[in-house]
Amino acid sequence: MVLGLTGEHTSDITGESIPEEQRSLLASRTMILSMGVTAIIGFAELIFCLLSRNKLFLIEGAGNLAWLVPDVMMLFTLRVGSKKADWKMNYGYRRIETLFLLFFALGIAVCMVHILYHTITTPPEQLPAGYGMATVVFSLVLIAVLAFLCRFIWKTGRKIGSRLLLMDAMIIRLDIASAAILLISGIFLIVAPSITIIQTILTVIVGMALLIYSLNEAVQAAKELIDASPSMQVMTIIEQIVEDTPEVRFVSEQRIRSFGGAVSVDITIETAPDLTVSEAYRIATSLKDRIRSQVEDVIEVRTRVHPAGTFLAEEAEEWYHDG
Incomplete structure (x- = not known):
């Protein structure tokens, strides 16, 4: 699973005044929608891999299905974080979201370092040329579906002030970038099958962008977990x-x-x-x-x-x- 680029940041959250019950409901429904679409895309990519024998789709499909595990954890965190303040947690449970965001961002950063190292040190594979046009069409469908899903999650995250949803939207944007890499690889399979370096270049650019974004989110989350002056x-x-x-x-x-x-x-x-x-x-x-x-x-x-x-x-x- 590869993530996408954006010029926006979580500091742009609008922070509308929404009751915690409604906030929890909106966040949960949005995450369930995200998980459902991710699962469907993952299975579709695995099926396409069996037909085209393109290992990139195997990696993408397996990554999307594996990503359901942190998505379930994120859904649980959103629901717990919506609980009102009580005698155990005088300032509410929203900080649980921040704690999960810290480890989530650090986990993504570690994964990106591994992907970047593997991409730079491993020569790009020669892709099968028989499914070039099919790869282009399938990638365009993925980009359209993911773009709609990303826009919906980002708007919901800004509306209810959830940095976890915004982080999930960023991950989907990286999926869009990943689909764009598949699209470009399909185009090169049609016009110039021998050029494989473009795949490595795009992967490094996208991976570096997500690494920087994840580290910044981890730093912000760590600051929020410390009693201090706000930003x-x-x-x-x-x-x-x-x-x-x-x-x-x-x-x-x-x-x-x-x-x-x-x-x-x-x-x-x-x-x-x-x-x-x-x-x-x-x-x-x-x-x-x-x-x-x-x-x-x-x-x-x-x-x-x-x-x-x-x-x-x-x-x-x-x-x-x-x-």
Whole structure:
């Protein structure tokens, strides 16, 4: 199984506000669809291999069927990760997805290193020329089916904020690249059967792209498993949300922490001194809802509303006592 290229990254997740029950249902259905299509493609590639005697289809078919094992693990992880916070896991179970993503990405990286080493050190095989046109047609069908599946999984992953689904979409994109290699090999079987180096070149390019992507995902997952400040992007988004609120005159304090991937937000804002309690509550609730809808994995938002000038008054008093 070989993966595909993309200019997008998981930081582009939209993070819509979706109940965990609905999120789990969408993720599970999407993974089951992915597993079903992968299984059908795997069997089809094995059948085509028996007819054409092309070992590339044997490798692809066996790889797709073997990939059902981590897919089942991924499905289980998505369902467990959707559980709500309880006394055992105060910040929810979403970090289980992050933990699986870490090992999943490292496993893909190791596989890519092995594939790259084998590709570079082993001379490319001469493919049978009798099934050139059939290889082209079959590869085009694979590319069309995988492209539709990849688009659906990627959109769902962005919608529910699931990096595991986004990772699965990346794997399918590499499958598309693999089908493209088969397509090109079929074309060369028709026009120039003796040229085999193109297969090695394309495999190395695709493998290097996936290796870099997997290592980057592993690093990001490891950071999320450590209690630390979230990424600068998350902090910038939250700051922008608060500053874009018309009633907010000043942000006197902002503390944002990441607990195993779950983000905790603590903000103190200053507003008009004559604001009523109900209006202050409305502003705090609005900020909470907007932050949750635009930032992934926010476990809590605490907002304190003070009258304008409170921060300066406190600083002046502290300066007076220190002096």
